[in-house]
Amino acid sequence: MTEQNTGTLYGLGVGPGDPKLVTLRALEVLKSVDLVFAASSPKNDYSLAFNIIKEHLSPTMQVRTLDFPMTKDAEVKQRAWRANARAVLAQLEAGRDVAFLTIGDPLTYSTYGYLVQTLLEMAPQTKIETVPGITxxxxxxxxxxxxxxxxxxxxxxxxxxxxxxxxxxxxxxxxxxxxxxxxxxxxxxxxxxxxxxxxxxxxxxxxxxxxxxxxxxxxxxxxxxxxxxxxxxxxxxxxxx
Ligand SMILES: C[S@@+](CC[C@H](N)C(=O)[O-])C[C@H]1O[C@@H](n2cnc3c(N)ncnc32)[C@H](O)[C@@H]1O
CATH class of the missing domain: 3.30.950.10 (Tetrapyrrole methylase, C-terminal domain)
Structure with missing residues (x-):
């Protein structure tokens, strides 16, 4: 597959809670992607992020969660990060554009940081756009x-x-x-x-x-x-x- 045919990962910050604080760029991306990923977490960041933007998602949009275990065991964490990066890469290699949702800003205390670093280690040419969010x-x-x-x-x-x-x-x-x-x-x-x-x-x-x-x-x-x-x-x- 040539690079042109691969999809783009969009790291989307959806802001801290008020749906009016979602950026225009995040809304534009949500309308264009084929699939949405989010971290499943015991603290429910996923459902928070999802609630913030759900009114903007098409009813047929596929949504998938990725597990980022809350453990101090570095090996367990890295194994999960690699599995998550592979799941995202599989979609990108199939030519799909995907978004990864985070509350607030995606590069501020977010699982997206682990995803993006692992992806770039595994596949440095991955096309990525990070869309900042209001912290x-x-x-x-x-x-x-x-x-x-x-x-x-x-x-x-x-x-x-x-x-x-x-x-x-x-x-x-x-x-x-x-x-x-x-x-x-x-x-x-x-x-x-x-x-x-x-x-x-x-x-x-x-x-x-x-x-x-x-x-x-x-x-x-x-x-x-x-x-x-x-x-x-x-x-x-x-x-x-
Ligand atoms: C994993 S961090 C995510 C930070 C987020 N990426 C940001 O840019 O704001 C979760 C922490 O962010 C803070 N937080 C996120 N949204 C908030 C809100 N609506 N009100 C108060 N604190 C919030 C809380 O301190 C919470 O424990």
Missing amino acids: AYNAAAARLNLPLVEDRQSLSVISGVNDPAEISRLARRGDTVVILKTYKNYDSILDALGPLDNGRRAYTVCSCGLEDELTAADPESLRGSKMPYLSLMIIKSKPGD
Whole structure:
């Protein structure tokens, strides 16, 4: 098969939840592809991504899930990534264009990152277009009307799945710190942050853009609550500091 006859993989970010935040390019791609893939995950990223765009999918569109196991066993993970890459390659080699759905942006804490790297290792000529999406933290900052960074400030984006000592260290770097995946260790993240000094303010945003959206300008008020998977925090220094 010549390269011209092979299909293209589109990595589609569908935004953080509000269907109005799906980009025009993502909609255009969804109308043109033959097949849609998404990661099946215990946290249900797939159904979230699917719910965001389902009104735009033709009823006959084939949708397939790929398993990305949540394990620390590197060998198990890599075996799954290779199997997933082979499943996508088979479609591309048959001349089909396919999309891989992700919530938010596809290159920010997404299984798409593993897929794209494995595919390019296995078949470097693969035709790939990554369509960026609005990240959860951009949508959350917009909801709060909160400038993320200004002037010479810097921004860190960290994972709340780190251990508390690491969060405490990382959260002190940079002027604004975004913590994604705060659902699991919310109370220990609050402990790790400790009292916020020098005029720093913290905000928690859950399910941004969805029906059960919740924003808190006092993250401590949610201590002890069961946090949804879609929760994040923004810690911000004083404006212009
Ligand atoms: C695997 S990461 C996916 C990040 C996504 N690719 C992005 O660009 O925003 C999942 C985490 O993103 C955050 N997240 C995604 N959508 C969200 C939303 N609508 N509201 C709040 N947090 C969200 C949460 O911290 C969640 O645990």
